[in-house]
Amino acid sequence: KNQVEQSPQSLIILEGKNCTLQCNYTVSPFSNLRWYKQDTGRGPVSLTIMTFSENTKSNGRYTATLDADTKQSSLHITASQLSDSASYICVVSVGYGQNFVFGPGTRLSVLP
């Protein structure tokens, strides 16, 4: 069964600190992995998209890694800001964009 798991479920950090969110997947055939940021009640916003051959991709203070062998991905946030408070969702595309399997998300709270 295609499945995406994320950890931790929630995370609280202080402003300026770094954090790393995890995503494990059992999806076949794998096409690509996406990280989204979603503010409460709003549409998700794409952070990174990684294909099978990519190990690392950055978008400003966000850096995603992908290990296709262990089927794990991480999203590292550097020098967190209050505006980083949101849910971060890992999504894996099945086949050639035939389906999308969403993780449950990690709820990040950045405190001053």
Add this chain to the structure above:
Amino acid sequence: DSGVTQTPKHLITATGQRVTLRCSPRSGDLSVYWYQQSLDQGLQFLIQYYNGEERAKGNILERFSAQQFPDLHSELNLSSLELGDSALYFCASSVAGQGASEQYFGPGTRLTVT
């Protein structure tokens, strides 16, 4: 602002009724995706259209249907509504219909079934 528009923003209706949600993709995008986000199930992919043709189908119920029109806007029709259909419905668009194409999400339509 992603450039994707969805109407209406909110919709309240009764069980057994039928509703239509509308989505206009970003200018130049040919592909439209529909997603459902409920509290207990998270985000789920429903269906994708590319240039008027159905391209991929996810966890879409038989009571739900969608189409994409020649002007590329899309509509999601939900019928025989149940309480469990209450959710946020998002539309997203992308230039391409496959592969690692960036998807831009709209603000969503919040459906409440009473």
